Amino acid sequence: MVSSKDVAKLAGVSQSTVSRVLNNPESVGEAKHEKVIKAMKELNYRPNAIARSLVKKQTKSIALISGPIHNPFFAETTTYIVNYSKQRGYNTNVHFEVFGDNTSVFNDVIEMQVDGIILSSILMDDYIYDDLKNLNIPFVMFNRKHNEPGNFFEMDNLLAGQQATEHLLDLNHKDIVWIGGPLNMSTFYGRYEGFRKTMEEQGLPVSDHNTKITDTSENEIHNVVRDLLAERNRPTAIFAATDSIAIYVLDYLLEKGYNVPEDISVIGIDNTKLSQHHSIELTTVGMDQGINLGQVAIEQLINDIESKNQHLTQKTYPTKLYNRSTTRAI
Amino acid sequence: MVSSKDVAKLAGVSQSTVSRVLNNPESVGEAKHEKVIKAMKELNYRPNAIARSLVKKQTKSIALISGPIHNPFFAETTTYIVNYSKQRGYNTNVHFEVFGDNTSVFNDVIEMQVDGIILSSILMDDYIYDDLKNLNIPFVMFNRKHNEPGNFFEMDNLLAGQQATEHLLDLNHKDIVWIGGPLNMSTFYGRYEGFRKTMEEQGLPVSDHNTKITDTSENEIHNVVRDLLAERNRPTAIFAATDSIAIYVLDYLLEKGYNVPEDISVIGIDNTKLSQHHSIELTTVGMDQGINLGQVAIEQLINDIESKNQHLTQKTYPTKLYNRSTTRAI
């Protein structure tokens, strides 16, 4: 490990001067400047970011706590977040949520002294929220949010749930099953409430019978669908709370020889890139094209980090139906 | 920022003792131990990982330089790598390759003093290889490799290229177009060579006419396919060098009203999860199910970091055909 001291010795200057060449080149004289540069090259010197972080009290890195990237929604946001952060000079520490308990993830993040945190993975009532606030470093939530106020960026989940349900109702479906994740995640909560309210407005019952809570894994989705198909009165439509779930549902239905939408309609939410693929053509609900929640959130986060402004930013984007090929009237 | 000094003061002990409670609890007496623990809780003390890294000369973090995760292959490897590293106590710094020039990515990585590097994104003749070696920290390559020897994990790309080509030849295709990325990436090079050799063994010509080099972006793939379809003699089969490319090709063909495989056959390589989806059923070539290159590579890397063993590990896994629904005889 060659340090700035080594460079200093070789160049015949003090370590301070080496440091200045790096951070304040115009403040050092022509002659020494050249000597230092030459010595750096000769020794192949690389400044130690860890040491710099310690003294400057900023690591130039952020933590991303993301949902699983087999879900194309999170693949898209993660890509944007990592690349944008790099462009702004920040490294990204990526963590994937641990379903059910993110405590250990948060502990890692906190010790790493990141300059900011961007997370999609928080529960509405997550006790971790207080820790996060006490850290006194900027953090933003995207996709999901917490009950307490904070910076967040989300789609209008309630509206999305309504629109998806209305679409199915318009197509005369009555036996609709909602498949989603835990209701203490704001996305699922909103999408479920949209479903429930719209159904009940039409006098249609919503109960355990037609709402299935899962951990959103492929396996469990398949199990749920298998059970559904085994019932005497099969649903005519499935409302998957995310595109990712919808795509698992489709996979299983097709595998078992069902035709979609002839035998059963499927709708998702998110309007991911994959849902648009012409092999899939998933009917879904999503925001205007071009809005990437990861994008707006990371821009906000880095601006917050650098300007230290403290006012909250909360955005809830409207949604609309993308009517494609996996739903039809009965 | 509450430091170990603050804890020490409150507990009435020295900072050394606080440090020992953290790292060597059995070496500190009962009474002081308790006092320290209590003070830590009271102050909500969190050790500063940056400071620890500086003195211990290890950051407990690794860098992943990955191909784009819209390619499901990389989504799968990234997931495994991040989760496994965490389990072994390492944070993962994720970087996505910059097509054409990864210099700035490597600079970031080097300065961050990571304990190891795992990368899929290196060119066969990448000059960065020397820098990497000179760093004297463990690194492993997966998927792609460099000309110089090093730790790597790959599929047998040459074999894969042969098998895909043979499959198409067996189906009587002669007008086959190969679409891939730059040939200085070992994956594309091997897959292309497998294609070229197999074609030429059958006396079929391989030239610019039927080999299309792209940057593998959706846009450019679409452009290539558009041009192909516009030609008087359309190819009867497309050999996409990755599943990701194949899936873009499929999308475009379907969008333009073509039927696959009736109008044109498409084969990929990688056997990604997505290729197995029943909406897609992509014929492809891949390794035995269950082998995740990211998995074997990250296990090796962390073992190398912790044992400092220096012998090379090089694995080239055999491949086989996964005959699904996007190819047929003519």
Place this chain on the structure above:
DNA sequence: TGTGGTTTTGAATACGTATTCAAATTAGTC
């Protein structure tokens, strides 16, 4: 040549932790 002001430089210090080394305390034995 001398004065005052400006620029360039280096010594010293801080960041928060782990660790070495020697001092202090405790335990164990007769």
Place this chain on the structure above:
DNA sequence: GACTAATTTGAATACGTATTCAAAACCACA
């Protein structure tokens, strides 16, 4: 109770950088 051995503790130092502060060097001008 005295001595030795074992355990527990704290002071000092190191890690590699940025920064403060004062000294040194340079400059312009009379």
